[in-house]
Amino acid sequence: MNAPDRYERFVVPEGVAKVSYERDTKIINAASFTIEREDHTIGNILRMQLHRDENVLFAGYKLPHPLKYKIIIRIHTTSQSSPMQAYNQAINDLDKELDHLKNAFEAELSRHSLRQ
Amino acid sequence: MEGVSYQRFPKIKIREVRDDYMKFELRETDASIANALRRVMIAEVPTIAIDLVEIEVNSSVLNDEFIAHRLGLVPLTSERAMGMRFSRDCDACDGDGQCEYCSVEFHLRAKCINDQTLDVTSKDLYSSDHTVVPVDFSDSSSSFENSENKGIIIVKLRRGQELILRAIARKGIGKDHAKWSPAATVTFMYEPEIYINEELMESLTLEEKREFVESSPTPVFKLDENTYQVEINDAEAYTYDEEVIKKAESMGKPGLVEIRAKEDSFIFTVESTGAVKASQLFLNAIDVLKQKLDAVRLSADTVEADEQFGELGAHMRGG
Numbered sequence: 287m288n289a290p291d292r293y294e295r296f297v298v299p300e301g302v303a304k305v306s307y308e309r310d311t312k313i314i315n316a317a318s319f320t321i322e323r324e325d326h327t328i329g330n331i332l333r334m335q336l337h338r339d340e341n342v343l344f345a346g347y348k349l350p351h352p353l354k355y356k357i358i359i360r361i362h363t364t365s366q367s368s369p370m371q372a373y374n375q376a377i378n379d380l381d382k383e384l385d386h387l388k389n390a391f392e393a394e395l396s397r398h399s400l401r402q
Numbered sequence: 403m404e405g406v407s408y409q410r411f412p413k414i415k416i417r418e419v420r421d422d423y424m425k426f427e428l429r430e431t432d433a434s435i436a437n438a439l440r441r442v443m444i445a446e447v448p449t450i451a452i453d454l455v456e457i458e459v460n461s462s463v464l465n466d467e468f469i470a471h472r473l474g475l476v477p478l479t480s481e482r483a484m485g486m487r488f489s490r491d492c493d494a495c496d497g498d499g500q501c502e503y504c505s506v507e508f509h510l511r512a513k514c515i516n517d518q519t520l521d522v523t524s525k526d527l528y529s530s531d532h533t534v535v536p537v538d539f540s541d542s543s544s545s546f547e548n549s550e551n552k553g554i555i556i557v558k559l560r561r562g563q564e565l566i567l568r569a570i571a572r573k574g575i576g577k578d579h580a581k582w583s584p585a586a587t588v589t590f591m592y593e594p595e596i597y598i599n600e601e602l603m604e605s606l607t608l609e610e611k612r613e614f615v616e617s618s619p620t621p622v623f624k625l626d627e628n629t630y631q632v633e634i635n636d637a638e639a640y641t642y643d644e645e646v647i648k649k650a651e652s653m654g655k656p657g658l659v660e661i662r663a664k665e666d667s668f669i670f671t672v673e674s675t676g677a678v679k680a681s682q683l684f685l686n687a688i689d690v691l692k693q694k695l696d697a698v699r700l701s702a703d704t705v706e707a708d709e710q711f712g713e714l715g716a717h718m719r720g721g
Contacts, residue, residue, distance in 0.1 A: 292578050292579065293490065293578060295577055295578075296575070296577055296578070297490070303701070303704070304697055304698065304701075305698055305699070305700055305701065305704065306704065307700065307704050307708060309708070319700075321698050324694070324698060326437075326441070327437075327438045327441045327442060327446070327691070327694070328438075328694055328695070328698060330434045330437065330438065331434045331435060331438045332698075333434070334432055334433075334434035334435075335408065335434075338408040339408055370700065370705065370708065373700065374699070374700065375406070375407075375408070376408075377695055377698065377699055378407075379407055379408050379409040379410075380695055381692060381695055381696070382407075382409045383409050383410050383411070383412065383431070383435070384688050384691060384692050384695070385692075386409075386411050386412065387412050387414070387431075387688055388685065388688045388689075390411075390412065390413060390414045391414050391684060391685065391688070392685070394414045394415065394416050394426075395416060395419070395681055398416040398419060399419075
């Protein structure tokens with residue numbers, strides 16, 4: 287009866303930012319990104335991509351509560367980079383990887399249909 | 403630091419494609435990408451499904467909500483779904499979800515007039531849009547001897563019973579309700595790599611070899627009947643159960659076989675409900691994942707705010 291609407295899980299409420307950024311108060315080059323209405327799908331690929339960046343000293347994500355539909359990504363980098371730079375780089379690299387994957391799949395699909 | 407890239411270039415090899423089934427190899431990437439694609443295919447690729455039912459007459463044995471639920475679960479062809487609008491953010495109809503941009507109307511009218519039980523099926527649903535119709539399974543399963551098109555049974559009517567209704571189908575995703583999921587099953591496994599220590603294997607008697615081959619619950623190994631050598635029958639049948647490893651140890655031959663999971667190679671199996679083709683489902687999943695990544699990019703004003711206050715801002719906030 288008083289169940290929340292199902293779309294609460296994936297529609298960002300009005301007036302709430304999709305991504306918010308907060309620097310760590312004590313550690314330089316460390317910050318947390320709070321992403322609204324996302325889960326392990328985005329959290330885990332971003333974390334693993336950040337681990338490939340040699341300037342990233344720490345990258346992790348958490349889903350604070352299964353009924354709070356947000357994730358928190360924490361990044362700590364060397365002075366050569368910044369959390370924001372590493373975050374943007376990770377998204378760009380993943381985006382390019384998916385572009386490549388799409389082209390590779392389409393090429394393979396047409397090759398496969400010719401083989402038949 | 404511009405120009406540095408940590409991008410990967412994954413490789414794909416398709417093994418088998420049918421309209422509703424696909425098996426392929428994904429290489430040179432990691433489990434996070436494989437799992438993200440799997441999750442997106444199951445819960446975030448949009449399809450069209452019946453979401454609102456207005457019942458005019460229902461004298462069948464099933465109650466109204468029971469029928470509405472069954473109608474929702476009928477898969478509809480959803481090639482259009484990627485380009486359609488969600489009812490909740492459709493401007494044309496103020497979110498009513500009743501306009502041509504975000505909905506498709508169906509009508510069903512059935513009455514049993516003789517003593518033979520009447521099966522009301524998905525074939526009795528009349529769509530207002532010929533591109534969005536109940537999925538037809540008849541030609542893909544032509545092995546059945548009676549090729550009569552049957553459709554999916556919704557309810558059975560006896561003499562005198564009647565069912566008249568109007569249904570609205572809308573775009574949605576599996577995260578909202580499983581009826582919108584285009585995937586029947588999507589799985590991936592690590593590709594196994596099996597090494598047989600031939601030297602150690604030769605120290606086994608024929609009986610022991612046979613015992614070893616039979617210790618695996620799935621047919622991973624076989625014994626060549628001519629040369630009496632243990633060979634790999636089907637590496638992918640291995641379920642990482644480690645039964646053969648335990649067997650080798652119990653025979654006092656640890657290291658007889660070594661089985662490793664290749665952590666950058668995955669074997670995917672995709673089964674579709676028929677709403678979209680299995681190959682299209684994978685392509686749609688890539689597009690959806692790209693859109694999701696795009697949505698989590700930092701907005702210009704967060705970047706600006708940080709540049710303005712920078713370290714100082716952080717210290718002020720921290721007190």
